């Protein structure tokens with residue numbers, strides 16, 4: 001992987017060079033200076049934040065030949081260099097994700113009593129330690145109970161809750177945190193300067209933001225940029241490489257949201273769409289900023305919200321005008337759009353609807369009727385929004401009605417598609433329907449409906465909230481996707497592991513909770529084996545490939561009595577052919593189910 005060479009080149013050789021994790025480094029340095037290095041460490045934290053880098057630094061420090069303890073690791077002596085080059089026999093690195101058998105653990109343990117050949121200490125670095133088998137953990141535990149003087153274990157893990165408590169209690173534990181945007185950007189600027197690269201103001205922050213806390217990813221991006229630019233890297237180049245949208249567009253939308261200006265908000269969306277930018281990425285960027293605002297507002301802590309230098313001032317100004325309730329609503333609303341934006345045939349429509357919903361569908365905002373109707377009339381794609389469809393006892397919420405600009409391959413001409421279902425349904429009721437709370441009830445072009453947008457006072461039922469309905473719909477549409485792909489998923493698991501495939505024959509998908517797919521297993525045996533980390537991972541990876549979304553897996557052995565009333569009703573209603581047809585035409589989902597009269 002050529003893109004990692006910058007990362008390798010810049011991997012810290014001394015504690016001074018290490019970026020971030022100051023609290024960890026300080027404690028380890030003190031231990032080295034005072035010669036009280038522990039025999040077992042546990043490094044926890046997300047990927048790409050420097051756990052193995054620090055483990056290597058520690059291995060160097062305890063074996064470094066520099067006379068001055070404060071200078072260890074010096075990065076220059078023979079021991080430091082051997083370790084840096086990965087040829088030190090006394091530093092044993094093991095990836096538990098690929099070595100989980102009892103044999104590997106035994107091999108590891110059997111070497112523990114052997115004295116180091118060259119250095120003072122033998123250092124065992126076990127990455128992804130949570131993946132060790134029970135037998136391996138037991139063997140490790142025995143060693144940790146009475147570790148030989150010359151042995152140091154460093155366990156690194158992203159999932160500390162999977163490490164047995166008996167092991168945890170014998171380790172000195174350090175929590176590694178994500179790299180902040182500001183510190184990642186600063187590091188990028190240092191590397192760029194030494195490599196003779198020019199970073200335009202804001203470019204380092206843009207890369208850092210995309211890397212979401214991983215220095216490794218950030219340097220990978222920088223390297224890619226360096227390879228196809230002439231050494232001068234602009235914000236626009238970063239954005240085009242990463243499919244990011246310009247921060248200015250996101251800022252314009254947030255500005256409009258805070259103003260309560262629907263027209264301006266829709267203009268911002270359209271401007272992004274017109275540029276042909278990736279709307280999912282734009283929405284993610286938006287959610288990221290709103291989240292930062294929310295954290296800033298809730299905690300008032302700049303570090304917590306992780307804001308780059310380039311945005312600090314603007315965010316501070318926004319925070320004055322924002323309130324927690326609205327931000328919470330917006331974060332939920334926009335973060336739920338990712339899947340819709342991926343699957344919709346209607347371009348930016350889901351985002352436009354969400355923008356309108358963000359401003360008109362929430363109770364906290366003071367009524368602004370003039371602005372709303374003006375916006376509704378001005379924006380073409382919304383003007384044809386379908387009226388709420390009610391068939392029998394089911395209400396549908398149009399998530400993405402037919403757009404004015406025809407999609408590349410329109411399933412049916414807008415007008416004709418609407419008529420049969422709308423005709424079959426009773427006209428929109430004059431009193432606010434339950435779904436009106438979050439759905440922009442649409443209007444026909446040029447025709448005034450009594451209520452183009454609901455008034456905030458139309459309170460939603462608490463127990464059967466539109467949010468609950470939306471969540472259930474999202475869950476079930478994912479479940480239906482899993483069901484549709486189930487045979488292929490089983491087939492594709494086979495090359496990875498015939499055993500896992502055999503296990504899958506005795507389970508079936510029965511539910512989805514958020515991004516967790518729940519499988520009903522035929523017996524505790526099937527459940528237990530499928531839930532083993534390495535088996536689960538295979539299935540999750542194959543599922544992800546088929547579904548295009550990240551999913552987690554959970555097994556159950558009892559088909560639970562469905563206590564969530566609305567959920568089960570929505571699930572049943574989705575099986576109705578006519579309801580499905582209506583949902584497909586309108587890209588809609590069910591918002592509520594009314595008992596038959």
Ligand SMILES: [Zn+2]
Pocket residue numbers: 063064065066072073074075076077078079080
């Ligand atoms: Zn050294």
